Amino acid sequence: MRIRTAGVVALFALALAASGCGGDSDEPAAKDTPKATGGKLVIWADDKRTAALKPFVEKFGQENGVTVEVQAVPNEDLQNNFVTVSSQGGGPDVVIGAHDWIGNLVQNGAIDPVQLSDQQKAAFNETAVKAVTFNGQLYGVPYAQENLALIRNTELAPEAPKTIEDLVATGKQLKAQKKVTETLCLQVGQKGDAYHIYPLYTSAGGYLFGTTANGDYDPKDLGVGKPESIAAFKKIAALGEKGEGVLKRSIADTNSTATFTGKKCAFLVSGPWATADVKKAGIKYDVSAVPGFAGGKAAAPFVGVQSFYVAAKGKNKALAQEFVANYVTTPELAVALYQADPRPPALTAALDQVKSSDPDLAKFIEAGKNGQVLPAIPAMAAIWDPFGKAEAAVIGGADPTSTVTAAGKTIAGSIK
């Protein structure tokens, strides 16, 4: 009796288990037949781009008899998840992400170089190609680029300011007329924002990294803490809360664009991603370069590039290379990606195609003419936090000399 019950239970349990995984294993087996001969390409992208990519990769798959799967991974987890699965020897074949990931992806052996012909390279914007080049190797195929610009409310400020001083004068005048409450919407926040202050920092003479002979950024030549950077921060301090009151910690990433669209300031420093909100608010606007200090250097915003990478641990690297080097380089895909997320395409032909319907693009590109490629070296990760905090402290009224010197020491201490 006892044995029998146990036996029956065991038998049932195993039958259940077998039926449970039977369905599971049958299905892939059926699907495997075309897959085994066709090969499979797995692409990781963020949600927006996944949607834009789907029709194109399906076409690529059908034309070439392969299966292509696009998996959506939230942008903020994408790099980390990719590096983690890659170190376990798995993961996708192709990844889409910002070019400043390259340094970290390379040091973790997560991506392979891409070999483009000179003709293919020439089809891209020169800055974009430079951005994805790391240690003299091309590591990705760029498809879009972005940089900061000055967006202004043309009803309040019809003329594009030539210098920061012009901008401050106009802003103050509007403030005195009670038309606005803030002079400039440039996000700072409690811990600062190195990306958004960078144009002013460079215009005032500061730099982050020097360059080596071949044009790469040199982590050994750190500009933060040098006399130039202290001088630059003194100029920024003059615009801060204890000075002109133009730069404020209370303006942060969360409220900068909203303050502009609420017509509380006439000038906004932001990128192409802000234009959607501005349009929605029905504000008449124009885009121009972020102005520099009078008599200073040109203000250089960071130029960031979105790019396709070939995973080093992918199962199907040959197909991934084929996709990235020979298919992503076509204008159709770049245009579709632009429509999903309006950042200027890096492919000159694609840019020309969409330029006519979107005049902002050319203006953003023009505003990025003086731009500097966002450093992709791993040392850049050590800059963001201390640099931003030094910026916030200086804007809040702290002594520039001691603050920037301390930030420089902290950064140098965490660069290997």
Next chain:
Amino acid sequence: MSTPLSGPGPAQQAPGRGPVRTGSPRTTRTARNHAPITATGLAAKVILLGLVAGIAIWAAFPLVAAEKWVGLAVLVLTTAALFYLYLGRRHVPAKYLIPGTLFLIAFQVVPVLYTASTAFTNFGDGHRGSKDDAIVAIQSSSVKQVPGSTQYPLSVATKGDPATGALVFLITKPGTDTVSVGDARGLRPLDPGAATVGPGGKVTAADGYTVLNFGQASARSKDITDLVVPTAGGALRSSGLSRAYEGKAVRAYDAGCDCVKDSDSGKTWTADGEVGAFVAADGERLAQGWKVNVGLSNFTRVLTDERISGPFLGTLIWNFAFAIGSTGGTFILGMVIALALHSPRMRGTNLYRMLLILPYAMPSFAMLLVWRDMFNTDFGLINNLFGFSVDWFGQDWSARAAVILVQLWLGYPYMFLVATGALQAIPRELTEATSVDGASRWQSFRAVTLPLLLVALSPLLISSFAFNFNNFNAIYLTTEGAPFPADNPSNGATDLLITYTYRLAFGGQAAQFGFAAAISLFIFAIVAVVSAVSFRRTRQQEEVYS
């Protein structure tokens, strides 16, 4: 613990097979030990064991594929033990204890051991994989196009079966119909006319060869990327499936000297097993390193690094103040409200209770961000409403007060709920008895209600303390540790140990998991000591009052 759980079964079960042998009490034993086999019970057993078997089989295939034999052995043994245990009639206490124990091992013990073992390594960005991985990465990322070399239209072909045959590259000289065939031995020209060249220069057919289409070729991906055709200037490699380029691996690993040599610059980087990287004579390291055991160096770094040990004490004190303030504040506020609503003279208590629980019902992530914006100097609700111009997150004490205030708001409904429940378990006769004895309300609360409440709530207070001690979100989503002293951007006034160490481990050049694990062990030790001491005191308290 197991006795009440397992009911009368184990207590009355005769040890061993005694009753079976004696024969006569057999019927009694059956009656007593054979809990009646119900259809539901049987079905539940079948389904649960079926699930176990199903999961085991599902997990087995990847383990076999990855040749993880130890993992497979653990899986098989666990599954077999589970079946043995639940199909037999003996070991009743174990039947109750095993599921909990398994989950304890899987979700508590293993992660703690893994964290502890990570603390002794340099695991982190640039040191994630093995040395072999690093060598492969260094070599493959050093392949450069030979300057001035051309790129060729490429077709992949084979003389044998497309799925298994040895592969060759069929390349066309750009602008001509000259086709060459290349394999590991080198390039040979193909007879003119033997191959058909399509538009774009790709070979579409060749005598004696089967040209692979993309589908077939991509199934042979690894063979294609591994195929290197030596040439005079370097070697032909595939760039995808339709182009070949002449490239040269500039850096190569030499097992003889255990070093990487650069053929362009002649520089050598020797493997250093201590740091897990290839290091040149001038100290330059190659970015691609590997994971090595670094012994106690992560721990000594916590203790000796001036940047860490300097602000450590101040942060620890504030960390205690924050945890005690959050827990104590929410407890007092929640309890006072619970007492007020517990009064029999109170009306509309249900409405009050519903309103009071609202903060608890809202997602704390979102609320933390909302609070952060409410504290904004120029645009925040708090300053605008009261007409202040306080720079809340800009000064040490206002920032600290702000985060505790937010914690109070988020946390008191919970304390209110548990205090309400505990109050209802305290018989009113006790407080009535004190008033008969002439005690004031305060005396009655102090001597009867509070101690009885504390008996019930102490374990919750301790766990709340432990949670708040490591309450990463409460700081990271509001002040992010700000304000920071102008001369030290790595340690702010509202930083908890956990946010501070998160910044140290992940805010620098690269994520340092080994170092982060070492710090978490320190924090674990602190919280464990505090909890152990508190629990001991609670137990004494229970003995006094119960």
